[in-house]
Amino acid sequence: xxxxTQPEKLLSVFKGAPVELKCNYSYSGSPELFWYVQYSxxxxxLLLRHISRESIKxxxxxxxxxxxxxxLKKPFAQEEDSAMYYCALMRAGGTSYGKLTFGQxxxxxxxx
Amino acid sequence: xxxxxxxxxxxxxxxxxQVTLSCSPISGHRxxxxxxxxPGQGLQFLFEYFSETQRNKGNFPGRFSGxxxxxxxxxxxxxxxxxxxxxxxxxxxxxxxxVSNEQFFGPGTRLTVL
Numbered sequence: 544x545x546x547x548t549q550p551e552k553l554l555s556v557f558k559g560a561p562v563e564l565k566c567n568y569s570y571s572g573s574p575e576l577f578w579y580v581q582y583s584x585x586x587x588x589l590l591l592r593h594i595s596r597e598s599i600k601x602x603x604x605x606x607x608x609x610x611x612x613x614x615l616k617k618p619f620a621q622e623e624d625s626a627m628y629y630c631a632l633m634r635a636g637g638t639s640y641g642k643l644t645f646g647q648x649x650x651x652x653x654x655x
Numbered sequence: 656x657x658x659x660x661x662x663x664x665x666x667x668x669x670x671x672x673q674v675t676l677s678c679s680p681i682s683g684h685r686x687x688x689x690x691x692x693x694p695g696q697g698l699q700f701l702f703e704y705f706s707e708t709q710r711n712k713g714n715f716p717g718r719f720s721g722x723x724x725x726x727x728x729x730x731x732x733x734x735x736x737x738x739x740x741x742x743x744x745x746x747x748x749x750x751x752x753x754v755s756n757e758q759f760f761g762p763g764t765r766l767t768v769l
Binding site: 586587588589592629639640641642643644645646647648 | 658659686687688690697698699700703705710711713745747749757758759760761762763
């Protein structure tokens, strides 16, 4: 079975401070990891995914298979980063058939 | 390009009734996945459809069912509603199911069971 854990339900930082949203997963096979974000009154949307190795809106995430983690980081938080963030896992290899397993989410608040 | 649309946006039903929710994917997308979102359980996968076939199913009772039409539009049905079925139901579409295809989410249907 696959499981995603986001240990922090709430995270508050000040504008300009570094931010790290933690994500740990358990899965015996080869996973693909994603971060989704939901801004206030907007729909859930993809922020970034492991396979793309991109930096989106200043956010990066590195897959650490040894620690089974996929933490989301940004060196300087902005007020517009305030949102709900979900870490999600999909089974690699083309047999996932659309199934994303989500963590419980972390509400990030960036104070001015 | 129009995004994923879901209808209705809000529904109020009573226990024992049944409900049908609709999802129209982005044009050209053939895979539709459904999720249930509740404060207690978070986002949980219900099922996925591709080319009118259910290819994956989450751990939900048989009261939850769905289907997909030839135009890729999908419906999900919940029969014999229970109070615990109150949730936000999200659908997501992608070109084809798979890791490399981003899932685009709809705004959700808020179901309240009284």
